[in-house]
Amino acid sequence: MEFESDHSDGFDRIPDPLIYLIFNQISDIKTLIRCRSVSKRFNSLVPQADSLLLRVDRVISVTDSDDDDDSFLFAFLRSIIKSLHHLVSPSKPVPNPTRSQNSPAQILKEFERIRDLQIELPSGDLRLEKGTTIRWKAEFGKTLKSCVILGFRSGDGGNAEAELGGGGGGAGGGLKMRVVWTISALIAASARHYMMVEVVNEHKELESLLIKDREDEGKVVMDKKGLRECRENEGEEGEVNNASSGNGVGLWWRSNRTTVPAVRMRMRHEARMELSNGTKMFGATLVVVRPISSGVDIRSEVEEQNGDVGLALGAFGDDAVYCEAVERLLKSRSYILEMNSF
Known part of the structure; x- marks a missing residue:
């Protein structure tokens, strides 16, 4: 029994508050989500992190567009034109x-x-x-x-x-x-x-x-x-x-x-x-x-x-x-x- 204790997982000895502090320092959501696969304990603790950074890879416009790089402003201007068209030719509602x-x-x-x-x-x-x-x-x-x-x-x-x-x-x-x-x-x-x-x-x-x-x-x-x-x-x-x-x-x-x-x-x-x-x-x-x-x-x-x-x-x-x-x-x-x- 003493042998098994000496070789126990070191993570189990780290108190929860310290792990929360580490997670908050990491902050990046993609990294934290990967941490959930480390262990059952990490999987339960990661959702408790309270300081987060979410890096968005691509913003999805509210309008259909062939240009993935459209900004909010250009999506706005384009949609004004589309809305005028919809007054004459209604189409299906744009998904939220x-x-x-x-x-x-x-x-x-x-x-x-x-x-x-x-x-x-x-x-x-x-x-x-x-x-x-x-x-x-x-x-x-x-x-x-x-x-x-x-x-x-x-x-x-x-x-x-x-x-x-x-x-x-x-x-x-x-x-x-x-x-x-x-x-x-x-x-x-x-x-x-x-x-x-x-x-x-x-x-x-x-x-x-x-x-x-x-x-x-x-x-x-x-x-x-x-x-x-x-x-x-x-x-x-x-x-x-x-x-x-x-x-x-x-x-x-x-x-x-x-x-x-x-x-x-x-x-x-x-x-x-x-x-x-x-x-x-x-x-x-x-x-x-x-x-x-x-x-x-x-x-x-x-x-x-x-x-x-x-x-x-x-x-x-x-x-x-x-x-x-x-x-x-x-x-x-x-x-x-x-x-x-x-």
């Missing part, structure tokens, strides 16, 4: 992508008490012209709470400066392009948020959610308060979708992404900017987006500008280059734009 066996909701059903969750998408959602860079970070509860967007063109100047220089003090073609950047980022963010609503509602212990992409283009974040708001809103979204089902465009618009509320956008812009490391940015633009709330008075203007600093640096403060660009743009003159819900 959240029911796919490869969807995040289905994969995460294996885990019972997720607290911190990161979703990594295979690529960014925006298809940009060569030399264009956009970075964004959006915070959500039941809907958008804030979004910070940084965009610029790189190169030797030339057409980039002419197109986005905004020589008219923020007007003209440059302004149009910057508004397109902003709307595109908001659509991408609302699509990512919608993709995770089912997960949020099913995992009641979830306290932190981050949805990002491998290209580091954009991030959607939800904290404990935002996740609670999202769950409380579970029934309301269905009512909104049903109310909008009078035409095909409205139905698609509401049912495949979270509605962006009416927003107030504070935009700052520099036609040309050279950073301390030699990086040249043309048409550098910083946009801070907030929902329009009722009862906003003039006294909140200063507070709003001060709040921009925290939001912008919080979005890009982990990158020295972008942080320097943001700090300089925050000192620039700002322009206010407002946009209705869409």
Whole structure:
């Protein structure tokens, strides 16, 4: 008996809390699923891991497509056209992508008490012209709470400066392009948020959610308060979708992404900017987006500008280059734009 004890499995001596700690450090779901085949004990403990990273290999669009690399934004634009066609020639309903066996909701059903969750998408959602860079970070509860967007063109100047220089003090073609950047980022963010609503509602212990992409283009974040708001809103979204089902465009618009509320956008812009490391940015633009709330008075203007600093640096403060660009743009003159819900 003493001989058998000396040669017992070393894993059996490791207490459960330590194994949970190891699993949470691993975090990668594919690796954890493989761990379940190690032993019966591991098979029972892996679903208890509470800090997870899910790397998505391919995002399945809500529309039929021959192009597997289509982004949320292009799927959105294509579906608007298809919806118009469906008004004349109805077809079978599009299947709900959240029911796919490869969807995040289905994969995460294996885990019972997720607290911190990161979703990594295979690529960014925006298809940009060569030399264009956009970075964004959006915070959500039941809907958008804030979004910070940084965009610029790189190169030797030339057409980039002419197109986005905004020589008219923020007007003209440059302004149009910057508004397109902003709307595109908001659509991408609302699509990512919608993709995770089912997960949020099913995992009641979830306290932190981050949805990002491998290209580091954009991030959607939800904290404990935002996740609670999202769950409380579970029934309301269905009512909104049903109310909008009078035409095909409205139905698609509401049912495949979270509605962006009416927003107030504070935009700052520099036609040309050279950073301390030699990086040249043309048409550098910083946009801070907030929902329009009722009862906003003039006294909140200063507070709003001060709040921009925290939001912008919080979005890009982990990158020295972008942080320097943001700090300089925050000192620039700002322009206010407002946009209705869409």
